[in-house]
Amino acid sequence: MTDFRVAFGPEWNRFGTRLQKFSKYFQESLYVNFRTLGIKTTRLIQRELNPVRYKGTLERSISFEIDMSGRRLSIGPTAAHAKYIYYGTKPHWAPIAPLKEWARWKLGDEKAAWAVQRSIAKYGTSRWAARRYGGKGENLFLDRVIACGDFQQAIRAFQERVGRDLVVRLNG
Numbered sequence: 001m002t003d004f005r006v007a008f009g010p011e012w013n014r015f016g017t018r019l020q021k022f023s024k025y026f027q028e029s030l031y032v033n034f035r036t037l038g039i040k041t042t043r044l045i046q047r048e049l050n051p052v053r054y055k056g057t058l059e060r061s062i063s064f065e066i067d068m069s070g071r072r073l074s075i076g077p078t079a080a081h082a083k084y085i086y087y088g089t090k091p092h093w094a095p096i097a098p099l100k101e102w103a104r105w106k107l108g109d110e111k112a113a114w115a116v117q118r119s120i121a122k123y124g125t126s127r128w129a130a131r132r133y134g135g136k137g138e139n140l141f142l143d144r145v146i147a148c149g150d151f152q153q154a155i156r157a158f159q160e161r162v163g164r165d166l167v168v169r170l171n172g
Contacts, residue, residue, distance in 0.1 A: 022170065025165070025166055026166060027068060029162050029166060029169075030071060032165075033158050033161050033165070034073045034158075036161075037073060037154055037155070038064030038073055038075055040154045041075045041154065042062045042064060042075060044154075045062045045075070045076075045077075045141060046059045046062055049062075049085075049141055052085055052139060054106060057081070058079045058081065058085060061078045061079035062075070062077050062078075063077075063078060085139050086138060087126075087138050088125050088126025088129055088130075088139065089120075089124045089125040090124045091120065091121055091124045092120065092121065092124070094116075094120045096114070096117055099117050099120075100113040103116055126138060126139070
């Protein structure tokens with residue numbers, strides 16, 4: 001074994017030392033690049049939510065969490081009403097006061113709240129999403145972000161940066 005290592009000269013010893021630190025390099029690169037991907041994806045989700053923006057609570061609740069032990073990046077909304085936007089609701093009688101405020105802000109006419117209330121009672125909250133996005137009426141904003149070209153490009157860039165970081169650290 002010694003002859004084999006000597007055949008490569010002193011570089012082998014330096015490379016072997018760097019290779020032993022590979023796990024540390026990988027963890028460092030993964031964390032930094034997860035953070036970059038998390039920020040980019042958060043912005044993409046917020047952009048996708050623009051059509052349903054009301055007070056901005058949902059957009060501000062988009063966050064990411066890095067779990068280095070599981071080498072996982074989790075991104076999504078934390079707002080309590082996120083699931084109702086995502087899946088829509090079944091028909092129900094919605095209270096009029098919040099609908100008046102919403103109709104004034106979103107439609108410019110508080111009186112439209114009564115028609116919105118009747119529509120929610122008859123169809124649920126997913127009728128608009130069904131017309132806009134198709135399907136059963138869910139507003140699957142996370143799925144659309146994952147399928148979009150910007151996200152796919154961000155994933156490829158993430159992979160390339162991690163690989164490049166490791167090559168530089170191992171060769172440097």
